[in-house]
Amino acid sequence: xxxxxxxxxxxxxxxxxxxxxxxxxxxxxxxxxxxxxxxxxxxxxxxxxxxxxxxxxxxxxxxxxxxxxxxxxxxxxxxxxxxxxxxxxxxxxxxxxxxxxxxxxxxxxxxxxxxxxxxxxxxxxxxxxxxxxxxxxxxxxxxxxxxxxx
Numbered sequence: 798x799x800x801x802x803x804x805x806x807x808x809x810x811x812x813x814x815x816x817x818x819x820x821x822x823x824x825x826x827x828x829x830x831x832x833x834x835x836x837x838x839x840x841x842x843x844x845x846x847x848x849x850x851x852x853x854x855x856x857x858x859x860x861x862x863x864x865x866x867x868x869x870x871x872x873x874x875x876x877x878x879x880x881x882x883x884x885x886x887x888x889x890x891x892x893x894x895x896x897x898x899x900x901x902x903x904x905x906x907x908x909x910x911x912x913x914x915x916x917x918x919x920x921x922x923x924x925x926x927x928x929x930x931x932x933x934x935x936x937x938x939x940x941x942x943x944x945x946x947x
Contacts, residue, residue, distance in 0.1 A: 843868035843891040846943075847901055850935035851889045854928065858887065868892055874908070882910040883918070887928065896936055903928045 843865065851870055852863065858872040868891035876884045886906040893900035903925040908915040 842866045842894070844894050844896050844900060844936070846896050846936040846939045847891045847932065849939055850932045851891060851901075853935055854932045855887055855889065858885075884908050884910075884915065889928075889932070896940055898929070898933055901929050901932060903932070 848865055848868065852860070855870060855872055858875040860870060861873045862869065862871040864870075870887075870889040870891075872887045874884045874886050884907070888904040888906075890902040890904075891900060892902065905920045905924045905928065907918045907920045909918045910916075
């Protein structure tokens with residue numbers, strides 16, 4: 798127990814000392830304006846642009862679970878008002894800190910209503926790829942938009 802408290806104390810001291818450089822009047826002041834997304838990239842385990850774009854893309858469906866550390870977004874079931882006998886659910890996985898196509902996976906689930914019961918139905922294989930392409934496009938737009946702010 799004593800060793801653990803020594804480690805915690807040492808980490809606290811190191812954190813305090815690392816912030817002392819901001820108080821040095823002789824240090825060169827750097828004023829960088831960056832977007833909120835770029836700043837959040839520091840604390841996230843996944844790419845912040847992909848994360849934000851994923852949330853924006855699935856925003857028409859209520860989100861059930863969103864874990865920015867694990868990079869997982871799961872929506873509730875969504876029923877289109879124009880087609881009440883069909884519903885969809887999305888799972889989005891952001892798997893990397895880099896803005897790359899292979900850092901993103903989308904799973905789409907579809908059910909149809911038969912005799913007041915929801916039954917699993919086939920999903921067009923292009924649908925997950927189209928959602929991924931939409932997210933990647935939005936992420937690239939966010940990235941390009943942040944370049945002007947930094």
